[in-house]
Amino acid sequence: MEETKLLDESSQKLKAILDAIGEGIIIIDTDLKIVWVNPIIERLAGPLDDLKGQYCYKAYQKRDIPCEDCPTIKTFETGKVERTGQHAYDHQGNIRYFEFTSAPIFDQHGRITSVVELAVDLTEKIELEQKLKETRDRLQAIFDSISDGISVIDKNYQILRVNREILNMFNKRGFSDPIGKKCFVEYYNSDEPCDNCPGKKAMEEGRSYRITKIWQGSEKGRVALDISAFPIKDENGDVIQVIEYIRDITHMVR
Numbered sequence: 001m002e003e004t005k006l007l008d009e010s011s012q013k014l015k016a017i018l019d020a021i022g023e024g025i026i027i028i029d030t031d032l033k034i035v036w037v038n039p040i041i042e043r044l045a046g047p048l049d050d051l052k053g054q055y056c057y058k059a060y061q062k063r064d065i066p067c068e069d070c071p072t073i074k075t076f077e078t079g080k081v082e083r084t085g086q087h088a089y090d091h092q093g094n095i096r097y098f099e100f101t102s103a104p105i106f107d108q109h110g111r112i113t114s115v116v117e118l119a120v121d122l123t124e125k126i127e128l129e130q131k132l133k134e135t136r137d138r139l140q141a142i143f144d145s146i147s148d149g150i151s152v153i154d155k156n157y158q159i160l161r162v163n164r165e166i167l168n169m170f171n172k173r174g175f176s177d178p179i180g181k182k183c184f185v186e187y188y189n190s191d192e193p194c195d196n197c198p199g200k201k202a203m204e205e206g207r208s209y210r211i212t213k214i215w216q217g218s219e220k221g222r223v224a225l226d227i228s229a230f231p232i233k234d235e236n237g238d239v240i241q242v243i244e245y246i247r248d249i250t251h252m253v254r
Helices: 002-020 039-045 056-061 071-078 123-145 164-169 183-188 198-205
Strands: 024-029 034-037 082-089 095-106 112-121 149-154 159-162 209-217 221-233 239-248
Touching: 024 039, 034 039, 039 082, 039 112, 056 082, 071 082, 071 095, 071 112, 095 123, 123 164, 149 164, 149 183, 159 164, 164 239, 198 209, 198 221, 198 239
Parallel strands: none
Antiparallel strands: 024 034, 024 112, 082 095, 095 112, 149 159, 149 239, 209 221, 221 239
């Protein structure tokens, strides 16, 4: 009697712990049927009474057969913790993205009786990453549509971003050529920063700076460049990067 009471108390404590965890938890049996879910999963997929006894792949992925790369199946096969990313549907039919981590539950004989899955909802993170990528792609498209060269450099004169006109202007084959290199090396074939460098001035003084530079281009001969540098500041007002806007004004000078 006392032993039964202790087991009931232990079960209640374990359930309380699982309910309190901020990620989804699912227990699945050897037939891939749902045994138990915590409140996080209930809020996403529906109440336990509706989910219990359903095949996990049918309840979450709306499939008639188990998922490819299923971590639960792998755990039953290997007896080890397995992890994978998969999509699932909530009870409203919206697609969501999860990282599933499966761990085995053994009986007293060392046999796997079920698997517990930890489901981490990555939907907001993935959607944010997709939006950021779309924003970066739009910015790059805007960069590339500008007929003058644009280059972003840091305090160490390292090139962080360029538009396509920079590649044309300095005879570069692709974006990988200048990115990560020193601007004075890649653009002007120099071993040290340029005299009266507008980027350095903008970095040091925190304001825009402009010069005209005569440069001996490798294929175009002598060219006149109008270079404007604009500081990029962080939330504390410190300059962290500089945008250089470079115009070829050779025809105007001539």
